[in-house]
Structure formats: structure tokens, C-alpha cells
Amino acid sequence: MKKQYLLIVGIIIFLSACNSSTTTTTAQAAASDPLPQSGGYSNIENAKLDEFIHTGVTVVDIRRQEEWRQTGILEGSKTITFFDNNGQINPDFVPQFTAITDPEKPVILICRTGNRTKAASKAIARQLGYKKVFNVTRGITGWISEKRPVVQYR
Numbered sequence: 001m002k003k004q005y006l007l008i009v010g011i012i013i014f015l016s017a018c019n020s021s022t023t024t025t026t027a028q029a030a031a032s033d034p035l036p037q038s039g040g041y042s043n044i045e046n047a048k049l050d051e052f053i054h055t056g057v058t059v060v061d062i063r064r065q066e067e068w069r070q071t072g073i074l075e076g077s078k079t080i081t082f083f084d085n086n087g088q089i090n091p092d093f094v095p096q097f098t099a100i101t102d103p104e105k106p107v108i109l110i111c112r113t114g115n116r117t118k119a120a121s122k123a124i125a126r127q128l129g130y131k132k133v134f135n136v137t138r139g140i141t142g143w144i145s146e147k148r149p150v151v152q153y154r
Contacts (some may be wrong), residue, residue, distance in 0.1 A: 011058050039122030041133035044108070046143055049136050052108055058101055059108045061140070062093075062120055063099060063152075067112060071140050072150030074110065079153065082111075100127070106132040113139040 032051070034042035044052070053059065053074065061073050062082035073079060080096045083089060101107045107130060109117040114137045121135040136143070144150060 005148070037122070037135075040125030041135055043114075043118075043137045044134045045137060046146055046148060048134075049108060049110075049143070050148070052134070054108065057106045057108055057134075059110060060097065060101070061110050062116055063111050064142070068153035071112075071144060072142070073140070073153050075149065075151045077110065083116055094128070097124070103128065103130045104132075106134060108134045108136060110136040110143075111139050113141055115139075141147035 032047040033046060034044050034048060036042045049059075053076070057076055059077040061068065061077045061079050063079075064081050064083075064085065065079075068079055078100055080093055080100075081090045082093050089132075107124075109121050109124070111117045114135060117135045117139065121133045123132045124130045138145075140150070
């Protein structure tokens with residue numbers, strides 16, 4: 001329960017600072033390389049996501065069920081809702097997430113456009129102590145716009 005409370009507090013603090021975004025240049029990092037963020041997580045583009053998928057890294061889709069049905073999901077991804085329709089944190093997220101992931105192994109978070117996963121990635125890294133959290137910056141919409149494969153959510 002304490003971890004859930006800390007996660008919620010961390011997200012609230014993060015969301016209040018969402019207006020200050022980090023910009024990057026080609027000189028800072030190649031597009032396919034993870035780009036470390038101040039919150040203890042890294043941003044990745046679709047090329048890196050594709051590489052990670054092929055190495056078996058856990059991908060967690062944090063959207064809501066109706067969103068999974070609308071667009072489909074990445075094959076093999078785990079589906080755990082982080083925010084409900086009202087923007088409230090799913091109280092079951094932390095136990096479900098920690099049951100399928102390891103704080104010492106890489107984990108990738110994906111949502112619709114990368115905004116929710118930005119907040120979730122920071123909270124998971126800072127509050128839960130995960131060492132290798134990756135946020136897909138353009139989310140599933142970016143993935144689909146590049147005509148990359150998805151499977152139907154069941």
C-alpha cells in the first residue's frame with residue numbers, strides 16, 4: 001500500500017511539471033538509441049522498440065480496454081490499465097505490474113501517444129526503483145502510423 005501511495009504522489013508531482021518538456025537533437029542521441037530522462041527512465045522510438053521486442057523485453061500497454069480493442073496491441077505485450085477514464089490511477093496497477101516484471105530487467109511502457117507512459121515511466125523508476133524503464137515516445141499511434149504490426153486484443 002505504501003508503494004501505491006508513493007507512486008500516486010510521484011505521478012501527481014510529475015504531472016504538475018509536465019509543461020517543462022525535454023527536447024533533443026540529433027547530436028544528443030541517434031533516433032534509435034534510448035534517450036535518458038531526468039526521471040530515471042529513457043525515451044525510445046519505434047526502431048528501438050522493435051529491437052527490444054525481438055530480444056524478449058517485457059512490453060506493458062497501460063491504456064484502457066476500449067483503447068486496446070480500438071487499435072489492437074503489440075503482439076506479446078501485457079495489458080494493465082494505469083489511468084481509468086477519469087484520470088485516476090488503477091489501484092491494481094502496482095501489484096499486477098510487479099507480478100510480471102523485475103526491477104533489474106528492462107521494461108517498456110506504451111500507451112496511445114506517449115503522454116501517460118511518460119508519467120508512469122517516471123513514477124515506476126523513482127517510486128518502485130526500476131532501473132531500466134523505457135517510454136515509447138509516440139505510443140501505439142506512432143507505431144501504427146509506421147505501418148508496424150499489431151494484433152487484435154482479446
